[in-house]
Amino acid sequence: MDFNDTPDEAAFRKEVRAWLDANATRKSDDKQSFRARNDDPELLAKAKAWQARKAEAGYARMTWPKEFGGRGATPILQVIYQQEESNYLVPLGFFDIGLGMCIPTMMAYAAPEHLKRYVKPALHGDEVWCQLFSEPAAGSDVAGIRTKAERAKMPDGGDGWVINGQKVWTSGAHYCDYGIVITRTDPGVPKHQGLTMFFLSMKTPGVEVRPIKQISGGANFNEVFFTDVAIPDSQRLGKVGEGWKVALTTLMNERLAVGLPSGGLDIDELMELARDTDLDDGPAIKNQQVRGKIADWYVQQQGLKLTRYRTLTALSKGQTPGPESSIIKIVAAPKMQDMGAFAMEIMGQGGIMKEQVPHAAGFQAQWIGGAGFRIAGGTDEILRNIVAERVLGLPSDVRVDKDIPFNQMGKK
Amino acid sequence: MNFDFSDDQKLLKEQIARFLADKCPLKVVRRVLDGNEAFADEVWKGLVDLGVPGIGIPEEYGGLGLSPLELCVAAEEIGRVAAPVPFDTSVVLATEALKLAGSDAQKKKWLPLLAAGKAIGTLATAEGAQTPRPSNVRTLFGGGRLNGRKVPVADGEVATFAVVLAKNSLVLVELAQKGVARKGIETIDPTRKHCELTFTDATAELLGAEGEGWRLLERLYDAAAIYFAFAQVGGAEAAMYMARDYALQRFAFGRAIGSYQAIKHKLADCYVKLELARSNAYYGAMMLTDGGADLPLAAAAARIAATEAYDFASKENIQTHGGIGFTWEADTQFHLRRARVLALSIGGPMAWKDRLVTRLEQKNAA
Numbered sequence: 001m002d003f004n005d006t007p008d009e010a011a012f013r014k015e016v017r018a019w020l021d022a023n024a025t026r027k028s029d030d031k032q033s034f035r036a037r038n039d040d041p042e043l044l045a046k047a048k049a050w051q052a053r054k055a056e057a058g059y060a061r062m063t064w065p066k067e068f069g070g071r072g073a074t075p076i077l078q079v080i081y082q083q084e085e086s087n088y089l090v091p092l093g094f095f096d097i098g099l100g101m102c103i104p105t106m107m108a109y110a111a112p113e114h115l116k117r118y119v120k121p122a123l124h125g126d127e128v129w130c131q132l133f134s135e136p137a138a139g140s141d142v143a144g145i146r147t148k149a150e151r152a153k154m155p156d157g158g159d160g161w162v163i164n165g166q167k168v169w170t171s172g173a174h175y176c177d178y179g180i181v182i183t184r185t186d187p188g189v190p191k192h193q194g195l196t197m198f199f200l201s202m203k204t205p206g207v208e209v210r211p212i213k214q215i216s217g218g219a220n221f222n223e224v225f226f227t228d229v230a231i232p233d234s235q236r237l238g239k240v241g242e243g244w245k246v247a248l249t250t251l252m253n254e255r256l257a258v259g260l261p262s263g264g265l266d267i268d269e270l271m272e273l274a275r276d277t278d279l280d281d282g283p284a285i286k287n288q289q290v291r292g293k294i295a296d297w298y299v300q301q302q303g304l305k306l307t308r309y310r311t312l313t314a315l316s317k318g319q320t321p322g323p324e325s326s327i328i329k330i331v332a333a334p335k336m337q338d339m340g341a342f343a344m345e346i347m348g349q350g351g352i353m354k355e356q357v358p359h360a361a362g363f364q365a366q367w368i369g370g371a372g373f374r375i376a377g378g379t380d381e382i383l384r385n386i387v388a389e390r391v392l393g394l395p396s397d398v399r400v401d402k403d404i405p406f407n408q409m410g411k412k
Numbered sequence: 413m414n415f416d417f418s419d420d421q422k423l424l425k426e427q428i429a430r431f432l433a434d435k436c437p438l439k440v441v442r443r444v445l446d447g448n449e450a451f452a453d454e455v456w457k458g459l460v461d462l463g464v465p466g467i468g469i470p471e472e473y474g475g476l477g478l479s480p481l482e483l484c485v486a487a488e489e490i491g492r493v494a495a496p497v498p499f500d501t502s503v504v505l506a507t508e509a510l511k512l513a514g515s516d517a518q519k520k521k522w523l524p525l526l527a528a529g530k531a532i533g534t535l536a537t538a539e540g541a542q543t544p545r546p547s548n549v550r551t552l553f554g555g556g557r558l559n560g561r562k563v564p565v566a567d568g569e570v571a572t573f574a575v576v577l578a579k580n581s582l583v584l585v586e587l588a589q590k591g592v593a594r595k596g597i598e599t600i601d602p603t604r605k606h607c608e609l610t611f612t613d614a615t616a617e618l619l620g621a622e623g624e625g626w627r628l629l630e631r632l633y634d635a636a637a638i639y640f641a642f643a644q645v646g647g648a649e650a651a652m653y654m655a656r657d658y659a660l661q662r663f664a665f666g667r668a669i670g671s672y673q674a675i676k677h678k679l680a681d682c683y684v685k686l687e688l689a690r691s692n693a694y695y696g697a698m699m700l701t702d703g704g705a706d707l708p709l710a711a712a713a714a715r716i717a718a719t720e721a722y723d724f725a726s727k728e729n730i731q732t733h734g735g736i737g738f739t740w741e742a743d744t745q746f747h748l749r750r751a752r753v754l755a756l757s758i759g760g761p762m763a764w765k766d767r768l769v770t771r772l773e774q775k776n777a778a
Contacts, residue, residue, distance in 0.1 A: 001481065001698040002414050009413075076413070271776060285773070288766065295765035298772065299717045302710075303688030306695050309415040316413045324691070327684045381673070387683050388676035392656050395671035 003309065005080070006316065012077055016059070016084045023053060024088040044128075044175055047091035051125025059085075060123050061099055068107070068115070069123045076315040097171060098122050098129030102180050105250045106199065109237040114199075118178065130202070131250065132167040132181035132224055139169075140382045142182070142251075143191045143244055144401075147226060149183035149198065159233040161185075161198065163206075163226045169376075173209045173222040176202050180250065181226075182243050187407040194406055195243030200231050216368045264336065265362045267298050270343055273359055277346050284346045293342055300335050304328055323391040329373075330383050337370025339363070415694060417481060425485035431458055432493045438743045444496040444603045445746075450570040451605065456497040456529065459490075465503045466527030468511070474524030480635075480700040484642045484693070491643025491754075492650045494746045496603040498532050498567040500757065504639045505632065506533025509575045512635075513582060513620030513628050522573070522584075531572040536562035536609055537629070543763065546580060546626060551611065553578035558585050558616035561608065566757065568607035569594050576609075576616070581625040585616035601749035633758045634711035638696035641718035644754055645689050648718070651725040651747040652682040655732040662734075675732060682725045689714070689721035709775065712768035719755045719764075726751040 005013055020026075054060045055069060062078045064070025071077075085092075103122050106115060121127040138144040147165025154160035163183055173179065178201055186194035202209065206229035211219040238246040271294065274285040284290045307324050314321040343363035344351030354361050374380050388394040401409050417425070436455045444452055459465070468483045469475020476482075483503070490499050507526050510519055510533070525531035537544050539551065539562060551560025558578060565574065573586045587594065591614030599606045620628045656679055659670030669675050696714035699707040726747035730737040737744040755761065 001416065001694070001701065004414070267772070268776070271772060285769070288762075291769040292762070292765045294772070295712075295716060295768040298768060299692060299713045300688060302695065302713050303691045303717060306415070306691035307687055309413060310691060310694070312413045313415045317416075324687045327687045330680070330684050331688065381677070384677040384680035385673065387680040388670075391683055392652075392676075392679055394656065394659060394676050394679065395668055397673065398667060398671060 009080060013080050016081050019057060020084055020088050024090050027087055027089050043091050047094045048125040050090050051095055055124040068119045079312060094128055097131055101131055101250045102129040105180055108249050109246055127177040128175060130170050130173045130176040130179040132170055132179045134169045136168050140379055145182055145184060147183050149185050154232050161231055163229040165226050167224040169221050170224050171221045173224050174211050182247050185240055188405050190403055191406045192244045193241055196240050197237040197243040197246040198231060198235050199237060200235055204229050265359055267301055269359045273343055273346055297335060297339055300331050304331055326387050333370060333374040336366045336373055340367025340370055421481055421485050424482055428486050428489040432489055436493045436495050438746060441494050441496055441603050441746050451498055452496045455495055460529030465529050469523050469527045473519055475527040481697050484697045487639045487642035488646035491646030494750045501534040501567045502532045504636050505535040506575055508635045509632050512632055532570055534565055534567045534571040534574050536565040536574045537577040549577060549579055551578045553581055553583045553616060558583055558611040558614045561610045563608035564597055564606035565609050566604055566606050568609050569596055575619055577625055580623045582619040582628050583616040584619040585614055589614060601753045604753055634708055635700060636758050637711040637715035638700050640754055641693040641714035644718035644722040645693055647747050647750055648686050648721040648725040651729040655679060655729040658733050678728050685721040685724050689717040692717040708771045712764050715764045716761055719761050722751040723755055
């Protein structure tokens with residue numbers, strides 16, 4: 001056992017480091033980062049510029065085929081690039097959904113001329129994509145969406161569709177250029193059967209984006225309203241009525257894309273706080289309950305890091321990773337929330353004040369952000385269902401609406 | 413990145429797993445539970461034939477001279493079937509104690525016997541229902557004589573020798589002598605026999621330097637924590653799948669209970685704890701093999717994660733079974749009992765958590 005690179009991996013890592021040194025600024029410490037406020041227009045411009053540079057050098061999506069600007073590389077090389085990139089002060093996060101989920105879905109279902117038109121600008125950061133799935137009445141049960149698409153003639157006489165409805169929790173919609181949208185095209189059949197997927201420009205008339213302010217104060221996601229939005233049939237992805245199949249392609253990629261939040265406060269900072277803060281008659285670190293909690297979270301932190309190493313080992317050997325990585329968000333999200341809350345408790349009543357001591361605001365941000373992280377990209381509950389069903393082979397939940405036409409649901 | 417066992421190690425694991433699946437089904441564990449055997453003799457002999465006790469013993473002392481990684485895969489499989497054999501005592505604690513602290517003469521005398529399964533060793537630290545500390549250990553060694561009482565001691569009735577914590581030193585004492593009285597005791601796990609050892613001017617010798625007992629014990633426990641973690645991971649996985657299998661075939665309110673989220677999420681939590689434990693155990697194995705500076709931290713993390721995983725899986729296995737899982741006839745009890753014995757035998761989670769943070773403090777100060 002070792003954590004070493006293979007000779008090929010080591011050579012690639014060296015190449016990446018040299019390129020990053022020449023093109024970006026190395027972080028002075030590993031906690032330094034661009035503030036993760038992706039509603040900042042200046043940050044978006046910087047991120048687009050960095051993405052373009054990365055794409056030109058062939059590092060943006062290395063696993064993609066060469067024809068789409070990738071290198072046809074193994075996943076481990078992409079991981080090595082990301083590991084190295086995380087040591088540099090560069091703005092990230094704007095393109096994960098587009099390149100991780102939307103464009104792979106396009107690759108699987110869009111016409112060649114569309115791929116020619118859209119893949120490159122997305123890869124180079126010129127155009128940003130979002131995923132328009134969730135709705136007010138369809139979160140975890142995303143197949144329950146109500147936004148409808150009806151056949152219509154386009155002004156030029158061609159076949160088209162008119163979309164009406166509302167999406168919600170759409171990350172980045174306020175700065176995105178394109179999106180993929182799942183709609184209901186046949187309410188007369190059971191819910192999974194009447195869906196159809198499209199892509200569209202977010203500038204299409206009738207599309208209105210309203211940012212949602214979160215309890216954390218940020219506004220990273222949005223409501224998106226569709227009012228008589230007309231798009232040509234050529235923007236359909238997959239067959240009419242097979243949108244669920246297309247969505248599964250997208251969501252499969254989501255689980256690969258949603259990883260660990262990196263660079264956040266963790267055990268080191270909690271130890272520091274416990275050392276520097278009085279509790280009882282001495283520093284909090286002397287308190288046995290504090291020590292017990294620190295130990296528990298250390299075991300989780302290490303366990304997640306090492307579980308990821310097991311996955312990387314499989315990738316490095318060219319094997320398919322096992323299901324072990326499915327535990328990551330189940331552990332990381334509550335840990336983030338609970339550790340934040342506990343760090344605040346160490347500070348006593350003063351734990352509610354912002355910016356009084358080093359890390360106070362950071363731990364408060366984790367406490368409040370953890371509440372969102374436990375929901376985003378699959379709730380704690382849905383992720384446990386996935387582990388139970390796909391890893392342990394337990395039956396899926398009973399679905400009382402499975403065979404009922406969508407427009408008859410809830411009626412007796 | 414190569415954070416996995418080698419193909420050869422996996423082959424060894426499969427070989428041991430096949431043997432145990434054949435020769436040590438839970439009905440063998442039940443036989444020991446209900447009977448008077450000290451351990452399952454035919455299972456132990458088979459493991460000896462496979463070379464298991466000699467895996468970690470150097471070739472010059474009659475062992476196979478393999479790395480800790482090989483012993484880890486063996487531990488996982490032995491833990492998986494809750495085998496009633498003196499593995500934790502003889503193969504892990506006694507063997508590692510000799511390797512760690514034994515003089516060349518002691519190693520020459522005992523390691524070949526341990527490797528061949530001709531001697532069984534054990535470790536005796538506890539003196540009743542409290543954690544042994546320098547202030548409360550009353551067993552004394554002096555002038556080649558050992559006096560005191562140790563209880564509980566696993567496999568004490570059948571062991572050839574014991575490594576005994578006497579005040580601040582470790583001593584090695586052969587148990588077949590006039591100065592040693594052995595009395596079987598009842599514990600929560602009759603599938604692993606324990607006894608009380610009373611020493612009255614028993615002939616004994618130092619193992620390691622005088623006064624070094626606690627320091628040696630800490631190092632011994634670090635190694636043992638990792639092997640135990642693999643046994644706990646194996647047991648936790650077995651308990652989880654026992655619960656899963658039952659949840660698939662037990663119907664209530666018209667459907668398999670495994671289709672209810674209350675059961676699914678509980679079993680998903682078993683899996684989460686199991687994988688955290690497995691990953692931490694792997695790192696422990698790697699540090700043990702490389703003698704890495706992270707060994708003390710990795711051992712503590714492996715110990716804490718594996719103890720939690722096994723305790724959780726074994727109790728929720730019974731809960732998933734409902735009333736039938738609480739009967740003497742059910743096989744659920746074996747993992748519940750073993751999980752607690754393993755959890756307490758080299759210090760419980762509370763002690764290890766405190767130790768982990770101490771080590772973190774030391775690492776950060778360095």
